[in-house]
Amino acid sequence: DVKVTQSSRYLVKRTGEKVFLECVQDMDHENMFWYRQDPGLGLRLIYFSYDVKMKEKGDIPEGYSVSREKKERFSLILESASTNQTSMYLCASPDSTGELFFGEGSRLTVL
Amino acid sequence: GQNIDQPTEMTATEGAIVQINCTYQTSGFNGLFWYQQHAGEAPTFLSYNVLDGLEEKGRFSSFLSRSKGYSYLLLKELQMKDSASYLCAVRGRPGNTGKLIFGQGTTLQVKP
Numbered sequence: 001d002v003k004v005t006q007s008s009r010y011l012v013k014r015t016g017e018k019v020f021l022e023c024v025q026d027m028d029h030e031n032m033f034w035y036r037q038d039p040g041l042g043l044r045l046i047y048f049s050y051d052v053k054m055k056e057k058g059d060i061p062e063g064y065s066v067s068r069e070k071k072e073r074f075s076l077i078l079e080s081a082s083t084n085q086t087s088m089y090l091c092a093s094p095d096s097t098g099e100l101f102f103g104e105g106s107r108l109t110v111l
Numbered sequence: 112g113q114n115i116d117q118p119t120e121m122t123a124t125e126g127a128i129v130q131i132n133c134t135y136q137t138s139g140f141n142g143l144f145w146y147q148q149h150a151g152e153a154p155t156f157l158s159y160n161v162l163d164g165l166e167e168k169g170r171f172s173s174f175l176s177r178s179k180g181y182s183y184l185l186l187k188e189l190q191m192k193d194s195a196s197y198l199c200a201v202r203g204r205p206g207n208t209g210k211l212i213f214g215q216g217t218t219l220q221v222k223p
Contacts, residue, residue: 041215042198042213043213045210098141098202100146100156100200102153102155104152
């Protein structure tokens, strides 16, 4: 089975702090995605990557950046966290059929 | 634009059947997915439709009509553990590079 692991389940940060959310997948997949999930809005795509050092903006990239230095690891970075970035962040990676496998999620609270 | 609509909430009784509808308007179509998400957990895959018709998997079935931009998820013999959110998602581009566009999800509450 594909396993997608996110480093932190729960984080509390202060406004202005730099935040790193890490995601690792163990199936040598090329594609990885970062979504955020908010009540009433569903899952929205922030960034995705289709290869090492390759990245593409999703629907809501503002305030975020990403890093893909190794194939198995895709990091989401909040350069200066703001309260409107309080959310559930989900990393996902698709298999060859396109089915998305999700990590457990990282619930970020920005105070 | 791209739009996926599903009801926000539904309530059903244990042992009953419930149908969760999803309508979509997307610039391309290469498959529709249903995911289940329990509170505080990650979404897990339920079903995939790319051709018109019904796909059955145990107590769960999913239907697709591409001409109508419509899908539904049918849950039979409801159990309390089926209380969860159900997410409809459309893949606009072929292959696994395609991004999934998600609806807002339908929260299903199963009552005894």
